[in-house]
Amino acid sequence: MQLTTCERLSLNQITKDPWSLKEAVEGCLRAEIPSIAIWRHKLNEIGLAESKRIIRDSGLKVSSLCRGGMFAASTAEERGRRLDDNRRAVEEAAELGTDVLxxxxxxxxxxxIDSARKWVAEGIDRLVPFAESCGIKLGxxxxxxxxxxxxxxxxxxDHANTLAERYRPDQVGVIVDVFHVWWDPDLYRQIDRAKGRILGYHxxxxxxxxxxxLMGRGMxxxxxxxxxxxxxxxEEAGYAGTIEVEIFNRTLWDLPGDELLSLIKTRYTEHV
Amino acid sequence: MQLTTCERLSLNQITKDPWSLKEAVEGCLRAEIPSIAIWRHKLNEIGLAESKRIIRDSGLKVSSLCRGGMFAASTAEERGRRLDDNRRAVEEAAELGTDVLxxxxxxxxxxxIDSARKWVAEGIDRLVPFAESCGIKLGxxxxxxxxxxxxxxxxxxDHANTLAERYRPDQVGVIVDVFHVWWDPDLYRQIDRAKGRILGYHxxxxxxxxxxxLMGRGMxxxxxxxxxxxxxxxEEAGYAGTIEVEIFNRTLWDLPGDELLSLIKTRYTEHV
Structure with missing residues (x-):
């Protein structure tokens, strides 16, 4: 069924990476896009306190924070550092008022690759209790x-589901991004399997x-x-949350921002 | 276990696409590479009869012909044309003395994508009897x-195995190309499942x-x-056939051919 309003639409910041957080927020307000997904490198430009103030004042909903992860490293020491960084990401997510990292x-x-996958599983396992204590779900x-x-x-x-199913759905879920999964012959079975655990749709x-x-995604x-x-x-799998538009494409970055957001809204109702 | 000789090595022609079939054959002979995998666009440059003569005179083994396929088309008429072209590919493979298309x-x-996958299955199904009558296995x-x-x-x-398993192993099998499958968390289970049906290793x-x-493969x-x-x-799954080196990379294309083949042989024994 066609989406007739933009009430579920969220602008993932990377879609207009040249914009600062303030510019992105103002762009969303002008375009009446009600949600935004924030990237950490954009937080770092102005700091968390200022970012938080901008978001709070705007009234925008934060659909997610991008991104934690990057768990796999050869040494226990480096994996520890990565975990610390993930804890900071969880805290930032909580401060910004989203519940999804x-x-x-x-x-x-x-x-x-096998060891790396094991380290990913371990990293998630170590992060879950802290994330839960902050009210953050891991996607x-x-x-x-x-x-x-x-x-x-x-x-x-399939693999993401397997990792997520070791936890309760309010602790760990999956993010379904069409660009990443559309080719998969097992896609619809895995979406169904993720029922109750889908924490984002891109x-x-x-x-x-x-x-x-990297930069070849399309509108x-x-x-x-x-x-x-x-x-x-x-949606059949129970997801009724925000729909993030996340496009890495320099041609779109170079469009005037208001024009880009207007195009997103049109394509959102026509195609999503 | 390390490969100590090059007796299983095959040069897939695309790895030195600038070479004609004659040049590729002569290069293999100079480098003492015993097998070659032939591409159809190279046959077309000089015709099948001349290609066949060059191969026969060289004594090289032809590990496979690349490629049939391209089954999915919107109209029955076009799918029929694709099937005709596949039949020609089967005949060419037989003429060249390989048993794998x-x-x-x-x-x-x-x-x-679902319909396309259905047309692929139908195309293979229609091609099998003809291929079998020519002594050609479909990989x-x-x-x-x-x-x-x-x-x-x-x-x-997984999907290739599912398609292949509808037939006897001497009719339809699979080709395992590391570049295409290395990322798959299900890889080793699927290789084991393909036991007796692996028709080529790239x-x-x-x-x-x-x-x-496309052009970003490495040595x-x-x-x-x-x-x-x-x-x-x-090999655990029973494959003991040729190992094709198939690399799409312009930098390698631009190397002097004998230098490229020498590099391939070194890397083959060191890394494959």
Missing amino acids: VLVCGPAPDRD IEPLHPMYAAERSVIVTL VSDWIVPTPDL MGDGVIELRRIRGAV | VLVCGPAPDRD IEPLHPMYAAERSVIVTL VSDWIVPTPDL MGDGVIELRRIRGAV
Whole structure:
């Protein structure tokens, strides 16, 4: 069913990365986009206190904080540092008033992908009690397999579900990002399996030809992903939360911000 | 266990695409590489009869012909044309003296990936009797999910196994290419499942950062793939055939051919 309003729409900040947090918030207010997903490098530009003030004053809902994770490292010491950083991310998420920290779990430090996956599981396990004490749910986001070497050894919804199911749904869930999962022959079964555990739904599109591994995502409607079908499955699995538009694409970054947000809204109702 | 000789090594022609078939054959002979995998666009340059003569005179073994497939099309008429082309590929494979036609199954003609997958299954089903009558086995090669939109809707070994298992192992099997499958958390289970059905093993490497979706493959040893471990699993599953080096990389294309083949041989014994 078509989305007739933008009440579930959230602007993931990376979609207009050239904007500061303040500019992104003001852009959302002008465009009447009610939610925003915040990236930590944007917090760091102005500090947490100022970020918190900007968000609170705006009245915008924060759909998630991007991102925790990056758990896999060769030494226990470095894994400890990564865990500390994840605890800071949890605190930041709580301060900003969201209840979801998105986890991009990290690549293997070497060729040993099995150990990296074990370290990811351990990292999540160590983070859960602290996150719970702060009221933050951890959303494991499986990334596209083409990011397995550089960003995440968790590359299927199957694997993310398996990790998440070790915990209660109010502790750990999964993030479904269409760009990362659309190719999966097991997709609809895994979305159904994630019932009650979906903590976020991200949209963009897969454009053909794909210009670049990282910066080649497209605007909804410009590619081949069955957006409405996947949303239907996610909703069937009980998800009624925000829908984040998360697009890494320099051409879109370079558009005037208000024009970009207007385009997002149009494509959101037409295609998502 | 280390490969101490190059007796199982095969040069997949795309690794030195600038070479004609004649040049590739002569290069293999100089380098004492005993096998070659032939691409159809190289046959077309000089015709099948001349290609056949060059191969026969060389004494090289032909490990496979690349490629059949591309089954998915919107109209029955177009699917019929694709099938005709696959029949020609089967005949060419037989003429060249190999018993394996590699299938790159093709993308969806539109957003409807389920229908495309159905057409792939139908195309294989229609091709099997003819291939069998020519003594050719069909090797379904699952491609990396990043090629789902442009080259193949079959992107996991699980899916390829499921398609292949509808037939006898001497009719339809799978091709294991490390570049396409290394990221898969289900990899070793699926290799084991493919026991008796592995019709080819392809090596290259996944380099970091990955410069390009198509042309970004690396030389064995330059990337993160656990080459020896995967070969071990493939051999455990009964495969003792040729090992094709298949690398799409312009920097390697631009190397002097004899230098490239020498490098391949070194890396093959050191890393594969």
